Amino acid sequence: MKLFLISAAFFAIAAALPAGPVQYKENEPIPILKLENEGVQADGSYRFSFETANGIAQEEQGSLKQIANSPEPSNQVQGQVRYTADDGSQIVLSYIADENGFQPQGDHLPTSPPIPEAILRALEYNAAHPEEDEQKPYGKQQQRFQ
Helix, strand or coil: CHHHHHHHHHHHHHHHCCCCCCCCCCCCCCCEEEEEECCCCCCCCEEEEEEECCCCEEEEEEEEECCCCCCCCEEEEEEEEEEECCCCCEEEEEEEEECCEEEEECCCCCCCCCCCHHHHHHHHHHHHCHHHHCCCCCCCCCCCCC
16 A cells, blocks of 8 residues: 555656756747827826737827816827737727727627617617606506416
8 A cells, every 4th residue: 555655656746847947939029110108188188009010000099178067177088009810810909998898990800790670679669669668647548468
């Protein structure tokens, strides 16, 4: 039994050891072709952009925006990122971030399926017949289920 436990411990330690030294690939620095940075201005706005030799680019600008019913201003940011995906396709992501949240747009992003025709007809019917949506006082409601 002792021999089995010692053998099991030996194999567990041997299996846990790395097979060899970990190899890391050295990446060459990618040159920056363009860099513009207009830091934060007195009014809270900023703007920056850059472009690298491998096709990565980003532009962004932001400002403070006064929101109704809010004592503090809110950030409003808009920008665009461009890069080449692993499959070689060009990715362009435009975005806005404001009081309504982050709103990305791009051809590579998934889209929701179209609304089924039956649902569209039901919505049109509901819009054309608002009187059916009115609540009647309790006791004067029409009995639908009997």
